Amino acid sequence: MTMTSRGRRRARSSLTGWLFVAPATIIVLGLSIFPAGWALLLSFQKWDGFSEAKFVGPDNYARLTTDGDFFEAVLHTGLYTALFVPMSVLAGLFLAVALNRRIRFIGFYRTAIFVPFVASAAATGILSTYLFNPQFGLVNNVLRVIGLPQQQWLEDPGQAMLVIAIMSLWGEAAFTTVIYLAALQDVPGELLEAARLDGANRWQSFWNVVWPQLGPVTVFTTIWQTIGSIQLFDLVYTSTRGGPLDATKTIVYFMYEEAFKALRFGYGSAVAYVLFAVTLLITLGVVLYARRRGMQAF
């Protein structure tokens, strides 16, 4: 076979290119696209990992629609999302506005609010079980001192999810705050100056000048925190192990138990695909909504 020198050069540069990208590309695609395809196949099977896998068509998905435990898990996840997402977006906005100024000790304030970001789920879980301990916890002690009734917190099915949301917020407020801070610093100074010259007070200039600029960031953080919320697992595992009375059993916790405790790999994969579909729908929904409102977020 003969090749023109130009073709040969192109082939060689193609080879160089592939040599650069191949290792990382093979690892990333090999550990994502291949398993994702396999999970889809598994979701149409009944398999415990040992015996012969059985093709069952859409049975796993059909069973999910009537599974009371799964329904409960969806409700618990929804509750957590409804608590955590607004809290974390609003906290990020407030804290960013407060931190976006040059005053004394601002470095200390920033560090204090950002540093919990490094705490792991295991550490946060252990801390929450102690801080919110009904017997010896600091939180109940504070309630006692100010004369309020003490609570059961993580041991009360009605309060456990709230405690988990609060402790998540402790670690993750840094994230939304940093995103909003970056966006605030991108607001052109001339705009604020113009608003000031037009006689706007601080509240007016925030509401009419700054807030519209923050639209895309708000869309983004809402999507991002929602996706993270519906995937909640680690902190539940390290604080309540799904209890009390299954009150904090989330979708991923349900999936974990189905797949890795009960060895129902097919059923677990179906749950994972439902989760994926919901993630995509939420993202798409929020982006379309933002587009219609005229926000060019993405």
Place this chain on the structure above:
Amino acid sequence: MATTTPSTARRRRRGLPFSGWHLFLLPVALLFLLPFAQMFLASVSPAKELVTFPPPFIPSRFTLDGFVGLFTDSDVLKWLLNSMIVAGTAIASHLVFCSLAGYGFARLHFRGRNVGIFAIIGTIMIPVQLLMIPTYILFARIGLLGGLGAAIVPWLSSAFGIFLMRQFFLSLPRELEESGMIDGANRLQVFLRIVLPLAKPAMATLAIFTLLGSWNDLVWPLIAINNPDAFTLQLGLANFQGTRRTQWELLMAGNVVATLPLIVFFLVAQKQFVATMTFSGLRG
């Protein structure tokens, strides 16, 4: 703002009038520090004082009993070593593979480049939970399950890392490399000698991202590691928590061991951590 050095900025701040924002920020900052304060104080408290009500926030005397108990009753040293191996390998491998791939996708021309980078960015959308079951089965088949390898392999490279490095290399001016090419250096030499030294900020971001993710990962080790010799620090701690529910001084000492390295690192490299957080926010 960018032109003032930190010390002059601080001096100027000292001259500022009192701001009402302190009334909001000071309590909030203390509230955010409170859980860590509780953690450190409880880890050096006598065991008895942690199970009395009302609990003394500041212990009557300081003791290292919690740490002594932790190191004698658990394999925390082994867990710590395992976590360091996992995080160290993850960071080294991320730095090598992701910068190579990021540069390739940003600068080199080859067939399949656009498909490749699209596929990689697309995988960011896939939730990890979707991948856990097949990856678990795959690792079981190839005999990777149970050992430290199971924790390491998923962290060898990541779509986010490739994307981050590609974005950085795209922002570099091409002329730098062209001058190197004229001097007769090949692509790899240009990459190693000219481009990579400029990529330090991006590599710091990547290293921090990988450190936080691999050090703090819980769910995957929980699934993939059933051999106590290969427990990571987070997994060991979560397991220890299950068996020592009420021995708070041990648990808090374990918490300190797991968290203190990252806290110190954060205080030293806060700017880079914040850059990492900001960038991981921009990837959407």
